[in-house]
Amino acid sequence: MTTTESIEQTAYAHEHAPRLPLAEHLPEFYRAMIRLETAAAKDIDPTLYHLIKLRASQVNRCAFCIDMHSKDALAEGESVERIVQLAAWEESRHFYTERELAAFALTEAVTVLTDGFVPDEVYARAAEHFDATELARVIAAIVTINAWNRIGVTTRMTPGHYTPKSAS
Numbered sequence: 242m243t244t245t246e247s248i249e250q251t252a253y254a255h256e257h258a259p260r261l262p263l264a265e266h267l268p269e270f271y272r273a274m275i276r277l278e279t280a281a282a283k284d285i286d287p288t289l290y291h292l293i294k295l296r297a298s299q300v301n302r303c304a305f306c307i308d309m310h311s312k313d314a315l316a317e318g319e320s321v322e323r324i325v326q327l328a329a330w331e332e333s334r335h336f337y338t339e340r341e342l343a344a345f346a347l348t349e350a351v352t353v354l355t356d357g358f359v360p361d362e363v364y365a366r367a368a369e370h371f372d373a374t375e376l377a378r379v380i381a382a383i384v385t386i387n388a389w390n391r392i393g394v395t396t397r398m399t400p401g402h403y404t405p406k407s408a409s
Contacts, residue, residue, distance in 0.1 A: 260397040274388065281385040285378040287317055289341060292327060293348050293379065294386040299328050300352045301390035308400035316405035340370040344379050351383045 264271040282290060291314035298306035311324055326333035330345050337345070347367040350359040368376055392398075 256399060256401070257397060259399055260395070263392055263396050274392070277385050277388070281378070281381040283378075285375075285382060288314075288319060289344055289379070290382055291317060291319060292323075292337075292341060293344055293382045294389075295324065296327055296330070296345050296348045297352045297383060297386040298390055298393075300349055301387065301394060303390040303393040303398075304400040305393040305398035305403070306386070306390050309403045312403055312405045343367045343370040347379060348383050351380070352387055 291310055295307065295310040295314060298310055314324055315321065323336050326336045330337060330342065334342060343366045346363050350363045367379065371379055
């Protein structure tokens, strides 16, 4: 028996159904989110942008967004190793640049906000690696993916069906 045959014979759990097709019910809001995404993505390093979106999605446990942003990153040439290690970036620092590490720390601080604020040292570290405009872009990317994550988790968007545009 081959590995493919054994996988095909495995009984997987039933895929849950999405709760609400938000784009159908609020098309104007959805189009505004797309415009927000477009504005946030403008002039930011695509590699960093994909990693920010993927890390926030991991923290927020948005399976649809994890699926999407992993596939997008792979399609754009990101390595499997860096994508896999991102969930444990603090333990796998040697896979990332200091600039990326500062962005990940800021991503987590903005995403979680358990203390009600972004710690000064996290913000200062990011400010050391990004000029003011770049830092604004990073913050915009973090804010936008957090909004998308909340939509994905709340409406229970189903992972596994996304195909990246560049892979089409």
